[in-house]
Amino acid sequence: MRPNGLVTLLTDFGTADGYVGAMRGAALAAAADVRLVDLTHEIPRHDVRQAAFVLAFAAPAFPLGTTHCVVVDPGVGSGRRALLVAAGGHFFVGPDNGVLWPAVRALGGRTEPQVAVLTLPAGASTTFHGRDVFAPAAARVATGRCDFDGQPQAAGWTEFVMPRPVADGSGRWRGIVLSVDCFGNVITNFDRATFDDEVAPGTFRLRCGPVVTEVLRTCYAEGVADDVFCIWGSGGRLELSVCEGSAADRIRPERRGPWPAVELDFRPC
C-alpha cells in the first residue's frame, strides 16, 4: 500500500497551548504537501487506553494509505522507542507504549504488521517528540519520503490489548466500560461480532452499577423518557444510552470514581 499523503493527529495536548500548532508546523516543514487531519487532542492526559480506543474507532473510517500519528507519551525523552507500523493498508507512528495496537490489530486482522524503530533526529528535544520526532516522521511517511527500508526492524514492542468480556460458565458475562462519549453514551467491551445473535429482546439482562435493562433499541429516538437502553453503537460495541439524556449520569450520578463492571446475563429469567 502506498501512503496517500494524509496524516491524522491524535494527542493529549489539549488545544489551548501552542503544542498542536507546533506539531502541525513541524509536519508541514518536513513535507510541504502533507495533508493534516485531527482525530482529537482532548485525550485525558497520559490516558493510553482512551487514545487506543479513539484510534481504533476512527482510523478505519480513513482511506487506505493514511498515516496515523499518535502522541500520548508520558515516557517522552526516556529510553522508550518511537515506532513506525504498517497494518491493513494504514501506517502508524507513535511511542512504544501500546497505544497503537488495538487499531493495528483491528485493521491488520490476522496478518502480522510490519514494525520498525524510528531513529530520533539529531537535536530532538527530550520533552516534545510530537514536534521533533513523530509529526515530521509521519509527514515523511505519508508523502513517501520515509519508509521501512531506512529504519531498523523492531521486536519486543509493548502491545496493549483491549480487555474482552469474560464468561463465568453459567451464562453470565462480565465486561467493562471502555469509554464514555460526550453524549453520555456508555460504551462497553461487548462487541457485536461476538454477541449480536445473543443480545436480543427477551434474551438478556444487562446490569451496570445501579442500572439494569433488558431493552435493546436500534436508534436513540426510539427511547422513551428516562429509559436506559442498550444499543449497538457505530463502533460495533454494545452501549448504554438514554434518549436525549445521559446514561453515564444514571450509572455514576456522583460523576467520579471508577466505572462499575458490566454484567450481561443470558440465563432464563
Add this chain to the structure above:
Amino acid sequence: MRPNGLVTLLTDFGTADGYVGAMRGAALAAAADVRLVDLTHEIPRHDVRQAAFVLAFAAPAFPLGTTHCVVVDPGVGSGRRALLVAAGGHFFVGPDNGVLWPAVRALGGRTEPQVAVLTLPAGASTTFHGRDVFAPAAARVATGRCDFDGQPQAAGWTEFVMPRPVADGSGRWRGIVLSVDCFGNVITNFDRATFDDEVAPGTFRLRCGPVVTEVLRTCYAEGVADDVFCIWGSGGRLELSVCEGSAADRIRPERRGPWPAVELDFRPC
C-alpha cells in the same frame, strides 16, 4: 453553480471523542480531493436552533460553491430524511429537522431552493449518520461526484424559521435572545436591515431582564467600564455588550434559566 471542493462541518459532537475524526475520514474516503473546514463541533447537544444560527452566520463568509455538512441530529436512524439542498450558490447536506433553513433562506433570498432526499447507503449504521451518510454525501457533492440528478426530489420538508421581533402597535417591539457568544455578547433577533434607521442615539430604549440601555456604540473599545451598550454585530443583529466584560453575566447573573425577552421601545421618553 459548480461545487468548489470545500466541505464545512458543523456538529454537536464535541471534539473529545473520535466522532468528528471518523466523519473526516469518511469524507476523505468518499472523495480523496475534498477539502474539509470546521465551523464548530461545540453546538450544545441536539440544539437545532443554535446550529441553525451558527450556520446562517458563518456560511455566507464562504465562497460560492461551498458545501455545508450539518449534523445535529437527534433523530438519527429513525424515519427522518437526509436532505441535499442548493440555494444561493451554496450546497447543504443534513437531516430534515429544519437546521439548514435559516442559512438556506438567507443565502437563497427569494429564489426557491432545490431540495432532494439523499438515499441512505447500504450498511449505514442507525446511530452515526455523520460518518455513514452526511460526510460522504457532502464530500461527493463538493467534488462533483453526486448531484441532484441522482436523488429523488423532496417535498414537505421541516422548515425552521428564526423568530422575528413582534410589534405591540404602540412603538414597542418584543424580541428574543438568539445566542450568546464566548465573549458574553448577547445577540438579539433585532436585525439591522429592519431596525438600522430606527435604532439611533436618543431614539430608543432597550430592556433585557435587569439591564436597560439607551446607548449605541460602533466598536467595543468605545464602551466605558461596566457600561452595557447596544452594538450592531457582525452578523447584522443588535447585540448587548460590555467593553472587556460580559453582557451575558449582567443580564443573567445566576448563569442559568431562560433568557429574558428583549424589549425595544421607540416611544418618546
Add this chain to the structure above:
Amino acid sequence: MRPNGLVTLLTDFGTADGYVGAMRGAALAAAADVRLVDLTHEIPRHDVRQAAFVLAFAAPAFPLGTTHCVVVDPGVGSGRRALLVAAGGHFFVGPDNGVLWPAVRALGGRTEPQVAVLTLPAGASTTFHGRDVFAPAAARVATGRCDFDGQPQAAGWTEFVMPRPVADGSGRWRGIVLSVDCFGNVITNFDRATFDDEVAPGTFRLRCGPVVTEVLRTCYAEGVADDVFCIWGSGGRLELSVCEGSAADRIRPERRGPWPAVELDFRPC
C-alpha cells in the same frame, strides 16, 4: 522569501461560536488556494501576552514563507491599525497592539522587520476584523495576491517585549511565570540561551511561591512522585514540572490570583 500558501490562525474566539468558521470562509473566499492551519483559538479573551507567547513558541516550527494571522484584538473597530510584518522569512498579519512582536523578534533576529499598514477594505464591520480584514489579508499575502508594494509603510508601532529576568547583583535572579500549559507545566522567562550553563545540579536553587527545588531533570519520566523539578522545555525556557502531576497546582493550590515571582539563586548554599 516567497509566501508558501500556508496561513496559521491564532485567536481568542474560542471554537464554540461561528467566528473561527467565518474567518476560515473569508480566507478561502479571498484566496481559494490558501491552506489554513490552526495554532489555537483558546487564548484567554484579550490576553495579548499569552497570544504573543503562543505565537513565538509555535511559529518557528513552520516552514519559511508561512503567514501567521493573529486576532486578539480588543481595539477592533477603533483607530488601532492593522499591520503586515515580514521577519525571518515569515509573514505576520494582526492588530497593532504588540501581539506579533515576540515572534517577529525571535524569528527576525537582528534584521529589522518590514512593516506595513493594511488598508481596511470598504464595508468592513467595526466588530469583526478577523473575518473582514485579517483573514482575507493573510490569505492574499500567503498566495502572493498582496504584498508590501501595495501598502503604506508603518512607523511607530506598538511593540510588546516579553519580560526578562532581572539580576539583583548578588547572584539572585528574579523572573516571572510566562505561561502554564494544560499539563500544569509552569513556564518561566529564564531562557536556555542565557542560563543553560549556570543551571546545573548543585549550582542553583529555584523558588516560586511555596515551591523550592534544586533538581534539574532532562525528561518528565525521570521525576519521582510529587517531586517538583526544573526542566528545559521545548520552547527553550526553564519550566517547573511534576512527573504525571501538575506543578501549577503545587505553586498555586487555590488556582486563582497572580502567579508568584520566580527566584533563581546561584549563591553557594
